[in-house]
Amino acid sequence: MASSLMTSPGFRFAFPIILMGAIGLGMDHIVQMTQSNWGIAANMPYILLGCALVLCYSFKQGRESMVCIAMLFAYFVIQNRLQTPLQTGTTLLELTILATLLPVSFLAVFLFNKEGFDSKATLTYVALLLMFIFWSYVTLTYYVVGGFDEWTDSILFIVPAVSKLPLVLVLYCIGIVCFLGILVLKKNKIIHAMTYSAMVLASATFIFFDVQYISSTMFTLTGLLIIVYSTSASHQLAFTDSLTLIPSRRALDLDLKHMGRKFTIAMLDIDHFKKFNDTYGHDTGDDVLRMVAARIMKTQGGAKVYRFGGEEFTIVFKGKYSEECEEYLEETREAIAQYEMTLRDQDSRPDDNKQGKKQRGTASSKNKTVSVTASFGVADSRSARNPLETIKFADDALYKAKKAGRNCVKFSRA
Secondary structure, X not given: OOOOHHHOHHHHHHHHHHHXXXXXXXXXXXXXXXXXXHHHHHHHHHHHHHHHHHHHHXXXXXXXXXXXXXXXXXXXXXXXXXXXXXXXXXXXXXXXXXXXXXXXXXXXXXXXXXXXXXXXXXXXXXXXXHHHHHHHHHHHHOOOOOOHHHHHHOOOOOOOOXXXXXXXXXXXXXXXXXXXXXXXXXXXXXXXXXXXXXXXHHHHHHHOOOOOOHHHHHHHHHHHHHHHHHHHHHHHHHOEXXXXXXXXXXXXXXXXXXXXXXEEEEEEEEOOHHHHHHHHOHHHHHHHHHXXXXXXXOOOOOOEEEEEEOOEEEEEEEOOOHHHHHHHHHHHHHHHHHOOEEOOOOOOOOOOHHHHHHXXXXXXXXXXXXXXXXXXXXXXOOOOOOHHHHHHHHHHHHHHHHHOOOOOEEEOOO
């Protein structure tokens, strides 16, 4: 259950571009298929984006739902307002307005709370989109009357070799794509991947708007990607421990079904954790759990780590017996024991976060530091072929480590 290639920032950054390139190479076949099934193809973005919206809502993904709503609005405008040649009437201006406001609507989702689905926030976002529509209506109404058509001719000039869209809008869309791409590479959150993918495919729609059926193709792909991202986010949430951000007990239970014939399981428990928690408080206790999780995540030898529950963690080595893992486990035990944590002074901590940041580093020498240790119990598939039984043997070895004075590694030999 470790982080896979598909959830890596590099893959999330490159995949929409690769997908768009593949679509470009096969666009002739897509045009033929779309022509043969236009009734379905024209409504497919509505269906997929609608399903994505329902999925995001059911998973309490508020900001992700907003992206779906923005894409539905945009596709509706394209299908109902932009089906005439760009040189006809105000079609080019309407496309320009849409290409300007849709990226703004993507960026606007980051203004809202990221936790859960908030009906008021969603209604506020819809109101913002309606305000964009009203502003566009006013602009189009007074565009010619106000003499703005002559003023915009010098700004909205087109380079036919690049796009039918004004060059300034092409550069604008590429700039927003680059900005969202940087967010994906740096933060790699689902909302960043979703807005980035939607922006890449929407930009392709605008820039190559003269290509037949480009909007239905790109918006269909966007709906599919949002569904994939939303589902993967819920999967990740279900199998990741929310405190330590490492795989949870549920992930371990799933992986234990695919262990093979040769494996080693180590159970580790933080020594005197309850006493530490009672002495320094639950916030500091949570910091300890995060620190230990960070240390064991660095265990070598192809180890996979999980939070088993409470202050107990599990380390799994596939394809290795216990003696092959001893060196790696000893290194991890020492890394935990040697790490010194600085205790935060809650009484002197200011309410203002900026002031707190200024104090960090200046008063660190006055703060008390503490360290914790962990005990390890290890068993392998020679003790029991069933992984659940192997865990019991590892627990017995962990009990021996506790009785032996803690901060040590004990093995259940076959």
